[in-house]
Amino acid sequence: MRDEFQIWVDAVCEQVRFWPDRKGIEKELRIHYEDHCRALERLNYEPKLAAERSLRAMGNAQEVGWALDRIHKPWLGWLWKFSEGTLLMLVLIVLWLTVSAGGVEQLIFRTRQQLEWTDPPAWADHVSLECGDVYLAPGEVRETGGNVEAELRFWVKVREPVPDFQPWELEVADNRGAVSFREWGDGRRQTSGYLEWERVPYWGWTRHQMTLRLILDYRPDWVEVSAPGGGRDWVLRAEWEEEP
């Protein structure tokens, strides 16, 4: 009879289209069948008769199978499996990025910089672009070791996160007509008229700040910055007040 039960449960499971559930269904039905057999044997039924009666009580295999198929919908089953697999994969990828690729440090660092961004002063020169807004204001001018360091402060708000902010192809001119400096992505520089310059970046995701430090041998009255290099798509001007 137990072989007959196997035949019966195989016929039930054949009706269930979502095959990953068939093993679980067989297990549940078998438990139910064996419980019924034990109950009948406790009532002094012969084991063979108990098995026969229990199997008959389980019902028509095909009808039971159809009913279970309606409950174990294939589309929901496969969607559930897909969601489990995708979730596991995402968890592993996020863990890997967190542990090995330094993704979390970068995320925290730039998020903090994004939140610490301060608004530019109201008198900063400003241009609105398709991609965002750029502000420029003059910073400190210091005389050090015979040279003059003049700071230009930039604030940039863009509409989308930019992981790699590179406003390096800038053209800078001042009251002495000194020409441009440009820096390309591969690190090459072209500079004329300035002794040196350096960038101090400070950037988040959509909010960035940058200080350009120009090292000159004179004190500038004003500086104009345009971009992209050679383009003059936009021009911003920073003027310093005359020394008393």
Next chain:
Amino acid sequence: MTLNRKGKTVRNLALCVLLGVLLHALMGFPPCTVRAMCRQFQASRLLAGEIEPLHVRHERYGYSGDWVYRVRTFIVAKSGETYASFLYSRNLLQNEIDYHYTPKIEQNALCAAWNGTIYATGPFAEADSAILEIKAELRNRDKVLKSKTFTIAGERLENEVFGFPYSLDMLGGGLSGWAPEDLPDELSLYNIARLWYGDYWDEDGGHGIRHADLPCVLTLYDGSGRELERYDLSIDNYEIFFN
């Protein structure tokens, strides 16, 4: 409360969305489409006008050390009257700008070379055909030892883009050791871009290749062969040979 299968599925999918957003942020918000790459490039370089891709080229490629092939996307784009060319490289989930090609930004017209094609882009909608002349010079300090002009006929790729193919036939290592002035004259543009611009260091026998702007003259013609316009442009020799 024990969730049924439907509840578990909804919970899993919601967690997938949250993790997906976190993953996107952890990877620095990589752009997924060509338009997104253009917008990211525009924002990173503060281009003023709306950016529009003019020509896109996808290729599979593997750098040494890669486990799987990358898909490189070379884009020629326009933002107002500014033209730009740049390269993105996708490796599994990450897609970022690839500095094996240095992005170029120029006003009014642009000439850029990548992987066997020189692209010229500008307000060329009226032109039927184009010719590009590229001049290479072998110099010894300020003296020009040799010069060669390559003339390539263009193929219209898009409304504002012409393509000028050149051969990627790298000569064997033997010729790399020659002094440039001793090299044979019949060298292709690809080889001249490397071999004529080398700096040789006598002390250790090594050499490097310096960057040089190769002047280009682009001539546009109408359907009857009449010259429409000429543009003086330039390309860096590294664009020709460094892929």
